[in-house]
Amino acid sequence: MSDFELKHKTAAKLSEHVAYKITQCLKFLLNIFYGRKYAKRAVILETIAAVPGMVAGMFNHLKALRRMKDDEGWIRELLDEAENERMHLMIFLDIAKPSWVERTLVLLGQGAFIVVYSMIYVLSSKIAHRVVGYFEEEACKSYTEYLGKIDCGEVENVAAPKIAVDYYQLAPNAKLRDVIVKIREDEAKHRDRNHSFADAYERQELPAHQH
Template structure:
């Protein structure tokens, strides 16, 4: 985790500018509703983040069936990404404890994003993966800010939820900061992989599957 770095892949093509603009719009809307409420902001973030991997996994699964050829590990990796993001959501639900109104808004937001992202993936898989790459860049920034607030004492470094301790196999006395570090590391990995997936559509060479 000491090797973590914030990074940004500068858009160079029209499709990449579109992907980046979509990300900025989502970020703007998120800031309007939650701003510096980092835990509740993370609930929204992770609800949306859990969608792309499942959508991409489903479409790649169907494409592999149609073409009757091996998917080279893409489907499993994309579904693992979706599962990882879902676990992030479960962790933050324990931390933020959103009201039923907030849960309703989250479900509505997820429904809209599911439809939009599915359509985008059908139109341009490359752009869809680039969107996720940029989305994860912003997630890394958001969690870095979260860590700064914990270090500054603005956000209390409470005990880690038991679900996070079990999932990440942390020590029993682990703190919130330990959990955020692990989640940020996950997001950085998703960031890099989705940019690699997007690049593969241009090169025609699928990135090697990661275990």
């Protein structure tokens, strides 16, 4: 049984309102391109989601070197998040099989988001992590809708791709639904951790600030 639950952190502070608005803009752009085409929508979703962990990991790595202080595991956790999201992308590339035009759009979107997210992280790491927290909230909603479409028969519950079976150590006869459930659980973890990272910045409980 999964202990998954949909959550939303209500924006109260200015930084949270800014982060939420950025997320809603990303969602709007995503809906323009793919709307309810869940597999192809997931390709774009995971392309963007694979960026923050790597960008944040790099900046925290450089900060730790600069300040000569222990990062207390933040860098490894952020890089693990990036790796996990990259695997989600690999899985959905196998499921959606995007055309070369769509792959080009993915690359352009990824390039643009790397620049934008890096700028946000430099200006405010707190807002950057809050953006990811809200973004993962939307991912959880999207995958919940995806599961609903599978359950009502609107999306075929095809066999799980081998890459997903191997990555999640699923049964050989696993289906698409089993994979989506696992991915949604990952997104829920990233949602909670990034909101907690943003909270830590709020409270100044950061490795770089500790003595």
